[in-house]
Amino acid sequence: MGKSIALIVNGKRKKVKAHAASRVLDVLRETLKLTGTKEGCGEGECGACSVILNGEVVNSCLILFGQLNDGDDITTIEGIGGKKKLHPLQEYFLECGASQCGICTPGMIMAAYALLKKNPRPTHDEIRQAVAGNLCRCTGYAKIIEAIERCATSNVKI
Amino acid sequence: MRYFKCENLIEALGLLADPDTRFPLLAGGTDLIVQWRMGGRMPEGVIDIGALEEIRLIIQRENVIEIGAAVTHSMLIESNIVRRYCPVLVDACRTVGAVQIQNRGTIGGNIVNASPAGDTPPVLMAFDAKVELANLSGRRHVPLREFYLSYRKTALKPDELLTRIIIPKHGPDEKAGFYKIGTRKAQAISKVALCVRAKIAGGAVNDIAIALGSVAPTAVRAPKTEAFLKGKKLDSFAVDEAKRTLAAEIAPIDDIRSTADYRRFVAENLLARYLEKASDAF
Numbered sequence: 001m002g003k004s005i006a007l008i009v010n011g012k013r014k015k016v017k018a019h020a021a022s023r024v025l026d027v028l029r030e031t032l033k034l035t036g037t038k039e040g041c042g043e044g045e046c047g048a049c050s051v052i053l054n055g056e057v058v059n060s061c062l063i064l065f066g067q068l069n070d071g072d073d074i075t076t077i078e079g080i081g082g083k084k085k086l087h088p089l090q091e092y093f094l095e096c097g098a099s100q101c102g103i104c105t106p107g108m109i110m111a112a113y114a115l116l117k118k119n120p121r122p123t124h125d126e127i128r129q130a131v132a133g134n135l136c137r138c139t140g141y142a143k144i145i146e147a148i149e150r151c152a153t154s155n156v157k158i
Numbered sequence: 159m160r161y162f163k164c165e166n167l168i169e170a171l172g173l174l175a176d177p178d179t180r181f182p183l184l185a186g187g188t189d190l191i192v193q194w195r196m197g198g199r200m201p202e203g204v205i206d207i208g209a210l211e212e213i214r215l216i217i218q219r220e221n222v223i224e225i226g227a228a229v230t231h232s233m234l235i236e237s238n239i240v241r242r243y244c245p246v247l248v249d250a251c252r253t254v255g256a257v258q259i260q261n262r263g264t265i266g267g268n269i270v271n272a273s274p275a276g277d278t279p280p281v282l283m284a285f286d287a288k289v290e291l292a293n294l295s296g297r298r299h300v301p302l303r304e305f306y307l308s309y310r311k312t313a314l315k316p317d318e319l320l321t322r323i324i325i326p327k328h329g330p331d332e333k334a335g336f337y338k339i340g341t342r343k344a345q346a347i348s349k350v351a352l353c354v355r356a357k358i359a360g361g362a363v364n365d366i367a368i369a370l371g372s373v374a375p376t377a378v379r380a381p382k383t384e385a386f387l388k389g390k391k392l393d394s395f396a397v398d399e400a401k402r403t404l405a406a407e408i409a410p411i412d413d414i415r416s417t418a419d420y421r422r423f424v425a426e427n428l429l430a431r432y433l434e435k436a437s438d439a440f
Contacts, residue, residue, distance in 0.1 A: 003161065020159060020161035020204075021159040021161070021200050021204075023191070042195065043192045043195070043196070044188055044255065044258070044259055045345055047256070047258055050258055056232070056261040057257055057258055057261065058258050058261050058262050059188075059258045059259070059262070061191075062187055062188050062191050062192070062258075062259075062262060063191075063262065064161075064187060064191065064204075066161040066163065066206060067184070067187060067208055069209055111257070111258070114257075129256075130257060132256045132343065132344030132345065133255060133256025133257055133258045133259065133344060133345060134256075
């Protein structure tokens with residue numbers, strides 16, 4: 001028994017069928033094979049599963065598929081950049097050494113992306129606040145904040 | 159799982175009225191989904207009220223502001239009405255989880271989750287907020303300070319749904335403060351939270367409301383400390399006595415997040431911090 005919802009996933013209209021009780025995280029990774037979104041803690045503490053839902057960054061581990069509505073727009077890391085062309089945020093993460101083991105990186109970039117979409121020139125503190133729900137156990141955050149800051153001041157279009 | 163996606167409030171109340179479909183209400187899900195998964199079992203059914211526009215509104219009336227139960231913390235942070243009439247509620251919402259949680263978690267959920275560590279209840283209690291509880295036969299208003307019966311127990315009946323939060327508008331001569339102490343600024347569950355709203359003139363307290371989180375089985379007001387402070391001139395003697403009164407009045411415990419001693423000590427200091435700042439500012 002499944003439920004069918006007409007979504008926009010990474011810009012493409014898609015009828016997605018899944019159990020209402022499945023987490024959006026699992027539907028993305030297992031039904032849609034979008035494995036760029038990671039599972040860290042599975043309880044809303046770490047932000048590794050962050051995606052953009054209707055313009056807002058959310059933890060996909062804390063949303064049931066049934067909570068989605070027809071017309072909902074989901075953007076995952078695959079939707080903003082890929083092997084052929086990286087998103088500027090991804091470029092700056094590479095350049096600044098903001099990614100080490102990589103598990104937090106997709107979620108971190110989605111949180112930064114949501115910030116820059118709403119606020120293209122954030123202050124240092126606003127950047128820190130925007131990624132406060134994303135844990136990284138490798139970098140110590142300095143390089144991550146630097147990458148986002150440099151992307152924001154580079155005047156590239158997000 | 160039987161998943162009921164409600165189109166309107168009446169539909170949700172109808173499902174709650176029937177014991178066969180009386181399933182847990184789901185709005186944002188940021189607390190519930192974690193609780194269900196940690197418990198290893200999803201409920202047999204869910205009544206999803208997260209998309210009900212009727213309870214996603216913030217409305218200003220002559221003497222009150224009304225907040226729909228399914229309004230998210232982010233909506234509150236961005237609301238000009240809330241910023242104007244209850245700015246400390248914005249402060250409290252900013253300390254809920256991080257932006258991912260603020261975007262999904264709702265104020266109604268924060269209230270009915272009934273955690274003693276919830277961030278918005280101390281503010282709502284200090285502002286004398288009421289909650290509107292509805293079922294198919296009608297609605298009633300309950301002051302938030304009477305809503306919590308004991309640890310994680312509320313006055314909500316099985317067929318009732320929290321629909322709105324009603325906050326009286328307080329005058330510009332009242333100043334409020336919200337303080338939350340946790341392990342870090344984001345994603346922290348409070349060790350102690352305190353909200354004070356007071357009318358102070360010429361260094362004397364005309365009126366004061368003090369509410370705390372994480373120092374008792376539920377969010378609580380501190381009536382003895384309030385009574386002591388009313389009419390007092392705010393000198394160091396009064397502040398010290400208020401600290402002692404507060405420490406005796408609250409009932410914190412040792413748990414995974416902190417100790418009873420630390421909580422008592424910090425609660426006293428937060429009150430003193432507010433009073434010292436307020437006595438200069440007024």
